[in-house]
Amino acid sequence: MRYLASILGAWLLLSGIACAGDDHTLKLDGNFTQGGLIKGVATPGSEVTLDGAALRLDRFGRFVFGFGRDAPASATLVVRYPDGTTQTRLLAIKQRQFDIQRIDGLPPKMVTPDAATLQRIEQENAMVAAARKVDTHAAWFWDGFRRPAEGRISGVYGSQRILNGEPRQPHYGLDIAGPRGSPVLAPAAGIVRLASRDFYYTGGTVIIDHGHGVSSSFLHLDRVEVNVGDKVEAGDLIGALGATGRATGPHLDWRVNWFDVRLDPGLLLEAR
DSSP states (O other), X not given: OHHHHHHHHHHHHHHHXXXXXXXXXXEEEEOOBTTOEEEEEEOTTOEEEETTEEOOOOTTOEEEEEOOTTOOSEXXXXXXXXXXXXXXXXXXXXXXXXXXXXXXXXXXXXXXXXXXXXXXXXXXXXXXXXXXXXXXXXXXXXXXXXXXXXXXEEEOTTXXXXXXXXXXXXXXXXXXXXXXXXXXXXXXXXXXXXXEEEETTTEEEEEEEEETTEEEEEEEESEEOOOTTOEEOXXXXXXXXXXXXXXXXXXXXXXXXXXXXXXXXXXXXXXX
């Protein structure tokens, strides 16, 4: 039913919004800021590029793209319509100031792993990268995202992390702290592309493909309740909140990607 509503919504956009004539539809909606996800609709059959890279359009003309944490202040979107005319938009990207987060008390091996462990981590990272590369035609992300767990926000996207006094890469997720075993639910429909119960850094890990390269990752799960290939709907149980992997206490680290571009899950919740 949600998928039918999504199709109807796209059709209404195509029917009612035009920028340069009835055959030159272009609509963009989302957070034009670092970490933001943008949904677009163009005339079906158009070709759309972002900074020269082609974007996927479905048969309704829907497409999506996102801006990373360190995205520059602008990007260029070009639409080539079926009649050969083009439209160019310079997109302003709001620049953000990110927090510094200090985390102490981690076991030293979780901050500076040995050579054998580094090999394991590289293999796990390759599995994650492969799951995030999947480009499914369905646009399950189109209707937005719901909160995947209840609890206190204990960590935010983009913060520079200092682990046991050592500067590390930024945090790319939204941390939700709560009791161990609390349910973790799918924030949107999709297909499970990765389900592991024991990754080194992230412990119990699930990745859901929401279509068009948009994916959600769920880290530090105490239990994993899904398998690779499962189709899930928004609100389905996928696991339990935990403290597996590199974690100082029970929480869910929820991450959202557009392919390898890391997005801010908090912005998706604000958009509902």
